[in-house]
Every structure is written in C-alpha cells, then in structure tokens.
Amino acid sequence: MAVKAENKPTKTTRKSKSASSAKFSKETYIKWYKDMLLIRKFEDKAGQLYIQQKFGGFCHLYIGQEAIVAGTASACRKGDKHMTAYRDHGHPIALGTDPRVLMAELYGRTTGCSKGKGGSMHFFDKEVGFMGGHGIVGAQIAMGAGVGFAEQYNETGNIVCVSMGDGAVRQGALHETFNMAMKWKLPVIFIIENNNYAMGTSVERTTNVADLSKIGASYEMPSKSVNGMSPEAVHEAIEEAAERGRRGDGPTLLDIRTYRYKGHSMSDPQKYRTKQEVAEWMEQDPIEHCKKVILDNKWLTLEGIAEIEAWVKNEVKESVEFAENSPYPEGKELYEDVYKDDNYPYIIEY
Numbered sequence: 001m002a003v004k005a006e007n008k009p010t011k012t013t014r015k016s017k018s019a020s021s022a023k024f025s026k027e028t029y030i031k032w033y034k035d036m037l038l039i040r041k042f043e044d045k046a047g048q049l050y051i052q053q054k055f056g057g058f059c060h061l062y063i064g065q066e067a068i069v070a071g072t073a074s075a076c077r078k079g080d081k082h083m084t085a086y087r088d089h090g091h092p093i094a095l096g097t098d099p100r101v102l103m104a105e106l107y108g109r110t111t112g113c114s115k116g117k118g119g120s121m122h123f124f125d126k127e128v129g130f131m132g133g134h135g136i137v138g139a140q141i142a143m144g145a146g147v148g149f150a151e152q153y154n155e156t157g158n159i160v161c162v163s164m165g166d167g168a169v170r171q172g173a174l175h176e177t178f179n180m181a182m183k184w185k186l187p188v189i190f191i192i193e194n195n196n197y198a199m200g201t202s203v204e205r206t207t208n209v210a211d212l213s214k215i216g217a218s219y220e221m222p223s224k225s226v227n228g229m230s231p232e233a234v235h236e237a238i239e240e241a242a243e244r245g246r247r248g249d250g251p252t253l254l255d256i257r258t259y260r261y262k263g264h265s266m267s268d269p270q271k272y273r274t275k276q277e278v279a280e281w282m283e284q285d286p287i288e289h290c291k292k293v294i295l296d297n298k299w300l301t302l303e304g305i306a307e308i309e310a311w312v313k314n315e316v317k318e319s320v321e322f323a324e325n326s327p328y329p330e331g332k333e334l335y336e337d338v339y340k341d342d343n344y345p346y347i348i349e350y
Contacts, residue, residue: 167198
C-alpha cells in the first residue's frame with residue numbers, strides 16, 4: 001500500500017536525523033559510516049580527476065545518495081543480485097568491490113572491473129552480485145526482472161535489487177516489466193532513487209503523480225516511500241521487501257527519497273535549483289548522522305573516527321596510484337568478450 005511522503009525536507013525529518021538513538025548495532029553503524037565515507041571520498045576524487053581530464057566519457061557522481069546503497073547492502077545477503085543505471089560508482093563499493101579496480105575502470109585500464117572497456121557508466125562485479133551499471137535509461141528495469149526470473153527458476157532463494165532514477169520511471173518498459181513481475185511473482189525489489197530531478201527537470205514537471213510510490217498501485221504491487229537520507233529506513237524497507245520476495249510473494253516498489261549534492265553529471269550547471277535547497281537537504285547528511293550516533297553512543301572516540309578517515313583517504317590514494325600504474329588495453333581487446341551465437345540465423349558475415 002502506498003505511503004504518502006513529501007519530496008522536500010521537513011523540520012521533522014531533520015530532527016529525526018539528528019537524533020542519536022541507535023536502532024542497529026555498533027558494527028552496522030561503523031560499517032555504514034566507513035562505506036558511505038569511502039563512497040563520498042571516492043566520488044570527490046573522481047570529480048577532481050575528471051576535471052583534470054585524467055579520464056573521459058560521461059561521469060555521474062553519487063554524492064548525497066550514499067545511504068541508499070549502504071542500507072540496501074546491509075539488508076541483503078550473499079547471492080542477492082544488484083543492478084542500476086549509469087550513476088553506479090557507489091553500488092559496488094557498498095557491496096565490497098575493491099575501489100582500486102573501480103578507479104582503474106574510470107581510467108580505461110585493463111585492471112578495471114570491466115577490463116577498461118566500460119568506463120564510468122558500466123561497472124560490473126559478478127563476485128559481489130553487482131550485475132552492472134547500464135547506460136540506456138530504464139534498460140536495467142526489464143533486465144533486472146529477467147535476472148529475477150532466473151533466480152526464481154533456479155530456486156536460489158536470492159532476490160534482485162533493481163535501481164533506477166526518477167526520470168527512468170517514464171519509460172514504457174517499466175509498465176510492461178511491472179505487469180510481468182507481478183503476474184509471475186518475481187523476487188525483485190524495484191528501487192526508485194528519487195533525487196527529485198530527471199537530469200534538470202523536477203518530478204512535478206514530468207508527471208501528475210508526484211508520489212512515485214503510487215505507480216505500483218495499478219499492478220497491486222506493494223509500494224511505499226522511504227527516507228533515502230536514512231540508512232536505517234532504507235535497511236528496514238529493503239529487509240521487508242526481501243522477505244516478501246524470498247517467500248514467493250513477488251516484487252515490491254520502493255520510492256526512496258534522496259538528493260544528489262552535485263549535478264546530474266559533471267557537465268551540469270545546476271541552474272534549475274537553488275543553493276538553499278541543496279543546503280537544506282545537506283542538513284540530513286547520512287554520513288554525519290552515522291558519525292553522530294557512533295560518537296554519542298561512545299562506540300568510537302574522535303581518534304577512532306580519525307583512523308577511519310585516514311583509512312578512507314589512503315584507500316582513495318592507492319586507488320588512483322593503482323589506476324595510473326595500470327596498462328591500457330591492447331588493440332586486440334576490441335575482439336575479446338564479444339558474444340556471438342553461431343546458431344543464430346540472422347548473423348551477417350562480412
């Protein structure tokens with residue numbers, strides 16, 4: 001059943017984010033803090049390197065949205081699959097991919113997670129269940145349902161988390177996918193990473209239904225809105241949806257309200273929003289929230305926090321060094337990892 005939630009931050013929301021009461025264990029909060037801080041600093045550095053023209057192509061940063069992948073990863077189990085769009089740097093980090101191979105992929109080096117062939121928008125790491133970032137808007141929605149069908153068919157008990165932006169929900173493939181997913185009761189969690197803007201166009205300007213959780217209503221898909229600036233809220237929502245999927249009750253739609261502090265991509269001048277709006281959302285910063293909970297509960301001292309910050313700084317530094325010292329692919333790599341089925345009747349030989 002859809003739950004109404006406002007897109008704009010409220011005083012109540014900000015108050016709850018500043019509270020120090022711990023809903024989860026010490027270990028969980030520390031992991032959330034480490035993972036989110038690593039994502040934040042990795043993205044900060046990626047943005048700097050992009051401006052320095054260390055690598056090219058498109059580059060979409062995840063800064064501000066870290067609580068979604070942190071809460072999702074902690075609520076899932078090994079074997080579950082994850083798929084997203086082109087804003088994909090944070091997902092594999094939260095799932096456990098070495099940031100060195102991710103930075104190498106940005107640099108287009110052979111040691112990258114996609115052998116230097118994918119770049120920023122096409123990270124992939126099968127070992128941690130990350131089935132890729134995808135450059136075509138909304139393509140991952142249908143593909144994710146296909147992965148969910150495979151998990152169901154093979155009776156693995158795994159679920160699939162399929163993330164998309166609020167702009168991608170305008171794609172017709174979403175409706176076809178939702179219909180089949182509910183009909184077949186696929187173990188899929190459809191996650192709208194709702195950061196309010198499809199590139200530079202607000203949700204309110206693209207649809208008459210601003211509460212995106214209502215999209216699942218016509219398919220009778222369980223749906224609700226979630227505070228995406230809270231790793232606790234995300235974890236709880238994902239955990240509930242995962243349990244539903246594992247017991248064979250089908251998919252769930254989560255409209256997870258978040259905010260990106262940076263532009264849609266590195267070329268975005270961000271003229272469609274005010275600095276005040278950005279500042280209001282930053283008051284809910286999930287990294288600062290977790291840090292406060294850790295300190296208020298005396299789980300770590302300031303020295304302990306400093307040690308985590310130093311570790312993160314070194315991880316990012318070594319990631320850049322690893323990337324810059326890695327080789328570029330040779331020309332013959334153009335012909336490797338290209339799929340061809342000789343039995344397919346419409347292949348044209350040149």
